[in-house]
Amino acid sequence: MAIEVRDVNKSFGATPVLHDVSLDVAAGSLTALLGPSGGGKSTLLRVIAGLERPDTGTVRISGVDATRLSPQRRNVGFVFQHYAAFKHLTVFRNVAFGLEIRKRPKDEIRKRVMELLELVHLEKLADRYPSQLSGGQRQRMALARALAVEPQVLLLDEPFGALDAQVRKELRAWLRRLHDEVHVTTVFVTHDQEEAIEVADTIVVLAGGEVVQAGSPGEVYDNPANPFVMRFLGPVTELGGNLVRPHDIEIRQDPVEGGSPAVVSRVVRLGFEVRVEVEIAGQDAWVQVTREQADRLGLGPGDTVHLRPAPGARSLALAL
Amino acid sequence: MAKHVLRLVAVVYVLFLLVLPVGLIVWRTFGDGLGPFAEALTSPSALHAFKVTLAVAGWSVVANTVFGVGAALLLVRHEFPGKRLLGAFIDLPMAVSPVVVGLALILVYGRFAPVGGLLESWGIQVIFSTPGMVLATVFVALPLVVRAVVPVLEELGDEQEQAAHTLGAGRLQVFTRITLPGIRWALGYGVVLCLARSLGEYGAVAVVSGRLVDQTQTLTLFVEERFQNFDQPAAFAAATALALIAVVTLLLTKLLRPKDRSHGN
Numbered sequence: 001m002a003i004e005v006r007d008v009n010k011s012f013g014a015t016p017v018l019h020d021v022s023l024d025v026a027a028g029s030l031t032a033l034l035g036p037s038g039g040g041k042s043t044l045l046r047v048i049a050g051l052e053r054p055d056t057g058t059v060r061i062s063g064v065d066a067t068r069l070s071p072q073r074r075n076v077g078f079v080f081q082h083y084a085a086f087k088h089l090t091v092f093r094n095v096a097f098g099l100e101i102r103k104r105p106k107d108e109i110r111k112r113v114m115e116l117l118e119l120v121h122l123e124k125l126a127d128r129y130p131s132q133l134s135g136g137q138r139q140r141m142a143l144a145r146a147l148a149v150e151p152q153v154l155l156l157d158e159p160f161g162a163l164d165a166q167v168r169k170e171l172r173a174w175l176r177r178l179h180d181e182v183h184v185t186t187v188f189v190t191h192d193q194e195e196a197i198e199v200a201d202t203i204v205v206l207a208g209g210e211v212v213q214a215g216s217p218g219e220v221y222d223n224p225a226n227p228f229v230m231r232f233l234g235p236v237t238e239l240g241g242n243l244v245r246p247h248d249i250e251i252r253q254d255p256v257e258g259g260s261p262a263v264v265s266r267v268v269r270l271g272f273e274v275r276v277e278v279e280i281a282g283q284d285a286w287v288q289v290t291r292e293q294a295d296r297l298g299l300g301p302g303d304t305v306h307l308r309p310a311p312g313a314r315s316l317a318l319a320l
Numbered sequence: 321m322a323k324h325v326l327r328l329v330a331v332v333y334v335l336f337l338l339v340l341p342v343g344l345i346v347w348r349t350f351g352d353g354l355g356p357f358a359e360a361l362t363s364p365s366a367l368h369a370f371k372v373t374l375a376v377a378g379w380s381v382v383a384n385t386v387f388g389v390g391a392a393l394l395l396v397r398h399e400f401p402g403k404r405l406l407g408a409f410i411d412l413p414m415a416v417s418p419v420v421v422g423l424a425l426i427l428v429y430g431r432f433a434p435v436g437g438l439l440e441s442w443g444i445q446v447i448f449s450t451p452g453m454v455l456a457t458v459f460v461a462l463p464l465v466v467r468a469v470v471p472v473l474e475e476l477g478d479e480q481e482q483a484a485h486t487l488g489a490g491r492l493q494v495f496t497r498i499t500l501p502g503i504r505w506a507l508g509y510g511v512v513l514c515l516a517r518s519l520g521e522y523g524a525v526a527v528v529s530g531r532l533v534d535q536t537q538t539l540t541l542f543v544e545e546r547f548q549n550f551d552q553p554a555a556f557a558a559a560t561a562l563a564l565i566a567v568v569t570l571l572l573t574k575l576l577r578p579k580d581r582s583h584g585n
Contacts, residue, residue, distance in 0.1 A: 050486075051482055051485075051486070070485070071482070072485050072486070072487075072488050072489060072490060074486070075488075077486065078482070078486040082479060084479035084480050084482065084483040085480075086480055086498060087480070088501040088502065097484065097487050098487035098488050101487060101488045101489050102488060142483075145483075145487070146487075148487075149487055149488060
């Protein structure tokens with residue numbers, strides 16, 4: 001295991017932030033800490049980096065107890081949401097910082113920094129200052145800077161949170177490819193379930209300062225541990241006291257076995273998908289269908305339809 | 321119409337308060353050419369006063385720079401009980417009259433006070449000597465560096481410092497490589513202000529120094545003493561010299577200020 005977190009508790013003043021958190025991160029994996037804001041995921045990442053000290057519990061990095069080690073001795077790469085670029089240094093010197101601290105020879109530093117700048121596609125901007133870069137370029141510089149010291153683990157705190165949607169999508173795909181090239185154990189924090197599912201090979205869901213579930217994106221999406229995880233990982237609706245994904249519902253005009261009657265209240269066309277909002281036994285629900293299906297059924301407000309979970313649908317009973 | 325009246329009031333106000341007095345001093349100084357000016361400033365007493373002023377101001381700037389950066393770091397980066405009290409104490413010299421500061425120092429460090437007596441028995445004379453004058457000047461100029469650095473340090477945030485830590489830098493390396501370059505313009509501004517204040521200090525130094533001619537006389541005290549003794553050419557020459565130094569420091573602060581803003585983001 002690259003990172004082993006055991007029974008970590010942490011509170012800020014009287015506010016508990018992490019409660020008995022244990023976590024294993026496999027070497028070479030790309031793990032997402034996913035959860036709503038205030039769930040403790042950034043604090044957990046900072047505890048792993050040594051930027052926060054846990055009240056109780058231990059952190060081991062590559063088998064070594066790092067709980068009492070200062071951040072400068074942990075050999076972790078940390079990338080901040082707002083880049084934390086060294087404003088008074090050029091891109092080159094930013095990336096070279098960790099190597100200069102380690103007093104590596106000049107030509108070795110030059111070679112390594114240029115390699116990294118090529119890796120993050122900034123080789124032409126080596127002499128610029130951070131203020132002359134765009135947000136996405138700054139974040140790539142911060143990533144190269146963190147990678148320069150060959151860290152045992154790379155930690156990213158909401159790395160794309162401050163970027164606009166388009167750049168965020170590009171950088172996600174790029175981070176995935178970068179990880180496949182560099183293979184450094186990586187943990188990143190996000191509150192965006194789509195980002196976690198797309199980029200990570202393991203997702204750890206954190207809420208209320210506790211680990212709620214950990215597993216591959218498929219596992220967490222298909223077998224959520226509780227209604228909270230199911231709601232957080234994607235759209236849900238209620239059908240017969242169960243929580244179901246809206247794309248896992250069969251919609252028919254004629255009564256079917258195991259189906260429940262519902263009245264269509266609104267049909268919303270969102271490009272390829274169509275959202276059919278219904279009222280079922282006095283409760284609101286919705287079903288996601290394709291445009292083709294919607295056209296075939298010819299649904300309109302006031303129509304009566306019959307709904308049942310599709311075969312193989314994952315559903316969770318809601319505790320009433 | 322109102323605009324013109326306002327403008328006239330402002331011009332007259334500045335004219336009678338600033339331009340006229342300073343202009344007259346300069347005119348009186350150079351009324352008989354540069355010769356008497358140079359002569360008045362190179363008299364042994366004047367040269368000695370220059371030396372004392374430089375020594376006192378120099379030490380005061382050093383002390384306030386070290387303390388100022390340390391206190392600013394403490395106030396911005398750390399939480400501790402009594403933090404607000406420290407902040408209030410740092411602003412105290414702004415409110416207390418320098419004469420009171422001088423008297424208070426005599427009460428503590430005077431020959432017949434406990435602390436002063438103890439130091440005296442070790443051969444260190446504080447009051448009526450350079451250490452006392454430095455103490456008085458340090459106290460009076462105390463807030464200037466701290467107040468210049470604190471807002472920049474707050475704006476800078478601590479993420480850059482944390483990033484440097486994770487990259488393997490120790491505390492001292494983080495300070496010299498990240499923090500100091502981040503606050504350098506603000507620090508320069510604070511130091512220049514502190515220097516200007518130290519050079520011009522009169523009240524506290526007057527009380528603590530004992531005004532011993534050719535011993536503890538600073539330039540400001542020299543101006544006053546020459547004036548009282550009807551040596552107006554020397555008084556005006558020294559006053560002009562002080563004013564010139566003030567103008568130069570003012571220009572320096574103007575040079576430092578805009579850079580800080582463009583650097584801030």
